[in-house]
Amino acid sequence: MLRNFLYINESALDGYLSSLEDGLRQNLDSKINTLVAADAKLKVPILDVGVGGNTSRQSEEATSRHDTSNARYERLRTLALADQVSSEWIIIKDPDSQLPELERGSMIEIDCDAYIPDSVRTLSSLGNIANFANQIGAISDLAGTLNIDTKGLPDSTQLDALSRASSVSVENVVVGEVELSDTWRMKAKLDQRFLVSNIDGRVTIVGKLIEKWSSKEWRPLLELKGVSTIGRQQRRSLERTAPAPDQEGNWLEGPAFSLEVLAIYI
Secondary structure, eight states: OOOOEEEEOHHHHHHHHHHHHTSOOSEEEEEEEEEEETTTTEEEEOOSSOOOOSSEEEEEEEEEEEOOHHHHHHHHHHHHHHTHHHHOEEEOSOHHHHGGGOOTTOEEEEEEEEEOOHHHHHHHTHHHHHHHHHHHHHHHHHHHHTTOOOTTSOOHHHHHHHHGGGGOEEOEEEEEEETTOSSOEEEEEEOGGGBOSOOEEEEEEEEEEEEEEOTTOEEESOOEETSOOOOHHHHHHHHTSOOOGGGGGGEEESSEEEEEEEEEEO
Protein backbone atom coordinates (compact mmCIF):
# COMPACT_ATOMS: atom_id res chain seq x y z
CA MET A 1 0.00 0.00 0.00
CA LEU A 2 1.29 3.46 -0.95
CA ARG A 3 0.57 5.84 1.92
CA ASN A 4 0.07 9.59 1.67
CA PHE A 5 1.17 10.94 5.06
CA LEU A 6 -0.69 13.97 6.40
CA TYR A 7 1.22 13.80 9.67
CA ILE A 8 4.23 11.79 10.79
CA ASN A 9 6.06 12.37 14.05
CA GLU A 10 9.63 11.72 12.97
CA SER A 11 11.02 12.03 16.50
CA ALA A 12 8.74 9.28 17.82
CA LEU A 13 9.25 7.23 14.65
CA ASP A 14 13.03 7.22 15.08
CA GLY A 15 12.70 6.27 18.74
CA TYR A 16 10.42 3.30 18.08
CA LEU A 17 12.41 2.06 15.11
CA SER A 18 15.81 2.32 16.80
CA SER A 19 14.58 0.06 19.59
CA LEU A 20 13.69 -2.63 17.03
CA GLU A 21 16.67 -2.23 14.70
CA ASP A 22 19.33 -1.60 17.37
CA GLY A 23 20.01 1.87 16.01
CA LEU A 24 19.08 4.02 13.01
CA ARG A 25 20.21 3.82 9.41
CA GLN A 26 21.56 7.02 7.90
CA ASN A 27 21.99 5.92 4.30
CA LEU A 28 21.46 2.70 2.38
CA ASP A 29 24.49 1.78 0.26
CA SER A 30 24.56 -0.95 -2.36
CA LYS A 31 27.00 -2.15 -5.04
CA ILE A 32 26.35 -4.04 -8.26
CA ASN A 33 29.21 -5.91 -9.94
CA THR A 34 28.71 -6.78 -13.60
CA LEU A 35 30.60 -8.76 -16.22
CA VAL A 36 30.53 -7.33 -19.74
CA ALA A 37 31.45 -9.65 -22.66
CA ALA A 38 33.35 -7.59 -25.22
CA ASP A 39 32.30 -9.58 -28.30
CA ALA A 40 28.63 -10.11 -27.48
CA LYS A 41 28.15 -6.88 -25.50
CA LEU A 42 26.29 -8.91 -22.91
CA LYS A 43 25.99 -7.44 -19.44
CA VAL A 44 25.26 -9.87 -16.60
CA PRO A 45 25.63 -9.75 -12.79
CA ILE A 46 28.92 -11.15 -11.51
CA LEU A 47 28.51 -14.73 -10.34
CA ASP A 48 31.13 -17.28 -9.42
CA VAL A 49 30.38 -19.58 -12.37
CA GLY A 50 33.84 -20.00 -13.85
CA VAL A 51 33.38 -17.93 -17.01
CA GLY A 52 36.49 -18.35 -19.15
CA GLY A 53 38.14 -16.32 -21.89
CA ASN A 54 39.89 -12.96 -21.98
CA THR A 55 37.34 -10.94 -23.95
CA SER A 56 35.43 -9.58 -20.96
CA ARG A 57 35.73 -6.82 -18.36
CA GLN A 58 34.28 -6.21 -14.90
CA SER A 59 32.51 -3.01 -13.79
CA GLU A 60 31.10 -1.87 -10.47
CA GLU A 61 28.22 0.51 -9.81
CA ALA A 62 27.61 1.96 -6.33
CA THR A 63 24.40 3.65 -5.24
CA SER A 64 23.47 5.45 -2.04
CA ARG A 65 19.88 6.10 -0.93
CA HIS A 66 18.69 8.43 1.81
CA ASP A 67 16.53 6.75 4.46
CA THR A 68 13.23 8.68 4.42
CA SER A 69 10.56 8.85 7.10
CA ASN A 70 8.13 6.99 4.81
CA ALA A 71 10.60 4.11 4.42
CA ARG A 72 11.30 4.05 8.16
CA TYR A 73 7.57 3.86 8.92
CA GLU A 74 7.11 0.90 6.58
CA ARG A 75 9.99 -0.96 8.27
CA LEU A 76 8.63 -0.15 11.72
CA ARG A 77 5.15 -1.40 10.85
CA THR A 78 6.52 -4.60 9.28
CA LEU A 79 8.69 -5.36 12.31
CA ALA A 80 5.91 -4.54 14.77
CA LEU A 81 3.30 -6.70 13.04
CA ALA A 82 5.78 -9.58 12.88
CA ASP A 83 5.76 -9.66 16.71
CA GLN A 84 2.46 -8.17 17.82
CA VAL A 85 2.70 -9.72 21.27
CA SER A 86 5.80 -7.67 22.13
CA SER A 87 5.01 -4.53 20.15
CA GLU A 88 1.28 -4.44 21.07
CA TRP A 89 0.60 -2.98 17.61
CA ILE A 90 -3.10 -3.66 17.13
CA ILE A 91 -5.10 -3.08 13.96
CA ILE A 92 -8.64 -2.12 14.97
CA LYS A 93 -11.18 -3.90 12.78
CA ASP A 94 -14.05 -4.20 15.27
CA PRO A 95 -13.83 -1.09 17.49
CA ASP A 96 -16.88 -1.81 19.64
CA SER A 97 -15.39 -5.11 20.82
CA GLN A 98 -11.65 -4.31 20.67
CA LEU A 99 -11.42 -0.81 22.16
CA PRO A 100 -12.94 -1.63 25.59
CA GLU A 101 -10.28 -4.32 26.10
CA LEU A 102 -7.23 -2.21 25.22
CA GLU A 103 -4.88 -0.89 27.88
CA ARG A 104 -2.83 2.29 28.07
CA GLY A 105 0.35 2.05 25.99
CA SER A 106 -1.02 -0.12 23.20
CA MET A 107 -0.14 1.04 19.69
CA ILE A 108 -3.34 1.10 17.67
CA GLU A 109 -4.03 1.54 13.97
CA ILE A 110 -7.56 2.75 13.40
CA ASP A 111 -9.71 4.37 10.69
CA CYS A 112 -11.47 7.61 11.62
CA ASP A 113 -13.33 10.49 10.05
CA ALA A 114 -11.03 13.16 11.47
CA TYR A 115 -10.83 16.95 11.49
CA ILE A 116 -9.34 19.88 13.39
CA PRO A 117 -12.12 21.67 15.35
CA ASP A 118 -13.06 25.22 14.32
CA SER A 119 -12.32 26.52 17.83
CA VAL A 120 -8.78 25.18 17.61
CA ARG A 121 -8.28 26.69 14.16
CA THR A 122 -9.50 30.08 15.39
CA LEU A 123 -7.24 30.23 18.43
CA SER A 124 -4.30 28.90 16.41
CA SER A 125 -4.42 32.14 14.40
CA LEU A 126 -3.56 34.24 17.48
CA GLY A 127 0.12 33.98 16.67
CA ASN A 128 -0.49 35.51 13.24
CA ILE A 129 -2.47 38.34 14.85
CA ALA A 130 0.40 39.08 17.21
CA ASN A 131 2.87 39.21 14.31
CA PHE A 132 0.54 41.57 12.47
CA ALA A 133 0.37 43.83 15.53
CA ASN A 134 4.17 43.98 15.72
CA GLN A 135 4.36 44.96 12.04
CA ILE A 136 1.76 47.72 12.49
CA GLY A 137 3.70 48.99 15.50
CA ALA A 138 6.88 49.20 13.43
CA ILE A 139 5.01 51.09 10.69
CA SER A 140 3.59 53.53 13.25
CA ASP A 141 7.05 54.22 14.67
CA LEU A 142 8.44 54.84 11.20
CA ALA A 143 5.50 57.08 10.28
CA GLY A 144 6.01 59.16 13.43
CA THR A 145 9.67 59.64 12.59
CA LEU A 146 8.79 60.82 9.08
CA ASN A 147 5.83 62.96 10.27
CA ILE A 148 3.35 60.84 8.30
CA ASP A 149 -0.30 60.89 9.36
CA THR A 150 -1.13 57.65 11.24
CA LYS A 151 -4.86 58.28 11.55
CA GLY A 152 -6.78 55.02 11.31
CA LEU A 153 -3.97 52.84 12.69
CA PRO A 154 -4.40 51.13 16.10
CA ASP A 155 -2.99 53.12 19.02
CA SER A 156 -0.28 51.79 21.34
CA THR A 157 -2.76 50.38 23.87
CA GLN A 158 -4.58 48.38 21.19
CA LEU A 159 -1.32 47.13 19.72
CA ASP A 160 -0.09 46.04 23.14
CA ALA A 161 -3.27 44.03 23.70
CA LEU A 162 -2.87 42.29 20.35
CA SER A 163 0.81 41.57 20.97
CA ARG A 164 0.02 39.83 24.24
CA ALA A 165 -1.87 37.26 22.20
CA SER A 166 1.51 35.77 21.28
CA SER A 167 1.87 34.52 24.88
CA VAL A 168 -1.27 32.41 24.52
CA SER A 169 -1.24 29.53 22.06
CA VAL A 170 -3.52 26.55 21.74
CA GLU A 171 -2.50 22.92 21.44
CA ASN A 172 -3.15 21.64 17.94
CA VAL A 173 -5.81 18.96 18.35
CA VAL A 174 -7.46 16.57 15.92
CA VAL A 175 -10.70 14.75 16.74
CA GLY A 176 -12.43 11.96 14.90
CA GLU A 177 -15.40 9.64 14.79
CA VAL A 178 -14.26 6.03 14.64
CA GLU A 179 -15.21 4.11 11.51
CA LEU A 180 -17.44 1.04 12.00
CA SER A 181 -18.70 2.39 15.32
CA ASP A 182 -21.69 4.58 16.20
CA THR A 183 -20.32 5.59 19.59
CA TRP A 184 -16.51 5.74 19.84
CA ARG A 185 -14.63 8.97 19.21
CA MET A 186 -10.99 9.98 19.30
CA LYS A 187 -8.89 12.98 20.37
CA ALA A 188 -5.17 13.57 19.83
CA LYS A 189 -2.65 16.38 20.13
CA LEU A 190 -0.47 17.12 17.11
CA ASP A 191 3.01 18.61 16.97
CA GLN A 192 2.82 21.41 14.41
CA ARG A 193 6.37 20.63 13.23
CA PHE A 194 5.26 17.27 11.80
CA LEU A 195 1.96 18.34 10.22
CA VAL A 196 2.36 17.82 6.47
CA SER A 197 -1.14 18.67 5.22
CA ASN A 198 -4.62 19.58 6.42
CA ILE A 199 -6.59 16.79 8.10
CA ASP A 200 -10.24 16.64 7.14
CA GLY A 201 -11.93 13.38 6.20
CA ARG A 202 -11.41 9.65 6.40
CA VAL A 203 -7.88 8.76 7.47
CA THR A 204 -5.92 6.04 9.20
CA ILE A 205 -4.44 7.11 12.54
CA VAL A 206 -1.62 5.27 14.29
CA GLY A 207 -0.67 6.12 17.85
CA LYS A 208 -0.19 5.04 21.46
CA LEU A 209 -3.29 4.81 23.59
CA ILE A 210 -3.08 7.39 26.39
CA GLU A 211 -6.52 7.46 27.96
CA LYS A 212 -10.06 6.14 27.61
CA TRP A 213 -13.22 7.60 29.12
CA SER A 214 -16.79 6.37 29.20
CA SER A 215 -20.12 7.93 28.33
CA LYS A 216 -21.23 10.74 30.65
CA GLU A 217 -17.59 11.83 30.92
CA TRP A 218 -16.07 14.70 28.97
CA ARG A 219 -12.61 15.95 28.02
CA PRO A 220 -11.81 19.50 26.83
CA LEU A 221 -10.79 20.03 23.22
CA LEU A 222 -9.06 23.33 23.95
CA GLU A 223 -5.82 23.21 25.91
CA LEU A 224 -3.95 26.50 26.06
CA LYS A 225 -0.20 26.73 26.40
CA GLY A 226 1.11 29.63 28.47
CA VAL A 227 -1.98 29.62 30.71
CA SER A 228 -2.03 28.08 34.19
CA THR A 229 -4.34 25.08 34.39
CA ILE A 230 -6.90 24.28 37.04
CA GLY A 231 -6.19 21.84 39.87
CA ARG A 232 -6.53 18.09 39.48
CA GLN A 233 -9.63 17.76 41.66
CA GLN A 234 -11.44 20.60 39.90
CA ARG A 235 -10.53 19.14 36.53
CA ARG A 236 -11.84 15.72 37.53
CA SER A 237 -15.09 17.30 38.67
CA LEU A 238 -15.52 19.16 35.38
CA GLU A 239 -14.85 15.99 33.41
CA ARG A 240 -17.85 14.37 35.10
CA THR A 241 -20.16 17.35 34.65
CA ALA A 242 -22.05 17.93 31.43
CA PRO A 243 -20.95 21.23 29.81
CA ALA A 244 -23.38 24.08 29.26
CA PRO A 245 -25.23 23.86 25.94
CA ASP A 246 -23.23 26.74 24.45
CA GLN A 247 -19.96 25.00 25.41
CA GLU A 248 -20.68 21.49 24.12
CA GLY A 249 -18.59 22.08 21.01
CA ASN A 250 -15.49 22.56 23.17
CA TRP A 251 -15.78 19.18 24.91
CA LEU A 252 -15.61 15.57 23.74
CA GLU A 253 -18.00 13.13 25.39
CA GLY A 254 -17.19 9.45 25.76
CA PRO A 255 -16.94 6.70 24.98
CA ALA A 256 -13.73 8.08 23.57
CA PHE A 257 -9.95 7.79 23.79
CA SER A 258 -6.87 9.95 23.34
CA LEU A 259 -3.75 9.06 21.41
CA GLU A 260 -0.12 10.08 21.21
CA VAL A 261 -0.07 10.16 17.41
CA LEU A 262 2.71 8.58 15.39
CA ALA A 263 1.20 8.96 11.92
CA ILE A 264 -1.92 9.96 10.02
CA TYR A 265 -2.29 8.95 6.41
CA ILE A 266 -4.70 8.17 3.61
